Amino acid sequence: AAYTSRPITENDNSDCPPDSGALGRATWTLLHTMAANYPETASLEEQRDMKMFIKTFARFYPCWWCAKDFRKYIASQEPQVESREKLGWWMCMAHNEVNVKLGKPEFDCNNWLKRWKTGWDDGRCD
Numbered sequence: 001a002a003y004t005s006r007p008i009t010e011n012d013n014s015d016c017p018p019d020s021g022a023l024g025r026a027t028w029t030l031l032h033t034m035a036a037n038y039p040e041t042a043s044l045e046e047q048r049d050m051k052m053f054i055k056t057f058a059r060f061y062p063c064w065w066c067a068k069d070f071r072k073y074i075a076s077q078e079p080q081v082e083s084r085e086k087l088g089w090w091m092c093m094a095h096n097e098v099n100v101k102l103g104k105p106e107f108d109c110n111n112w113l114k115r116w117k118t119g120w121d122d123g124r125c126d
């Protein structure tokens with residue numbers, strides 16, 4: 001691919017600095033991928049640490065209105081951290097809550113592991 005240089009200050013919709021959309025896409029990638037690689041059966045220590053991670057994440061996520069609603073969600077839907085399957089579903093439902101809020105289609109959570117770990121049946125990954 002041809003390399004074209006451009007001034008780094010140019011506003012060209014790059015992720016610099018990230019807006020809430022770019023931040024969100026990157027963050028969901030991390031969160032779902034983390035769930036997809038969580039232990040299939042988590043030890044008590046892993047469960048405790050994941051709960052703490054989610055709580056701390058929700059405290060410091062740098063889109064304050066997103067974080068505020070996410071904290072409310074966590075308070076009403078306790079994070080399910082016993083296993084990969086449960087954490088993945090919980091994360092998927094949490095993401096769907098935001099999708100609904102933003103008027104986006106809900107994702108079929110039966111497919112979360114395909115989307116974030118094993119790949120679609122036709123080999124796509126998107």
Ligand code: FAD
Binds near residue numbers: 115
């Ligand atoms: P995204 O919603 O970022 O999704 C990326 C990809 O994930 C999709 O292409 C799809 O393949 C997959 N996907 C979609 N839904 C699911 C699901 N349920 N489970 C698994 N995979 C899925 N933005 C706001 O404007 N207001 C908010 O209040 C807000 N709150 C947020 C809270 C959190 C915790 C996070 C991480 C992000 C939040 N965002 C919020 C950002 C928002 O969710 C999107 O990331 C952003 O709007 C970009 O959307 P997108 O359409 O590119 O895809």
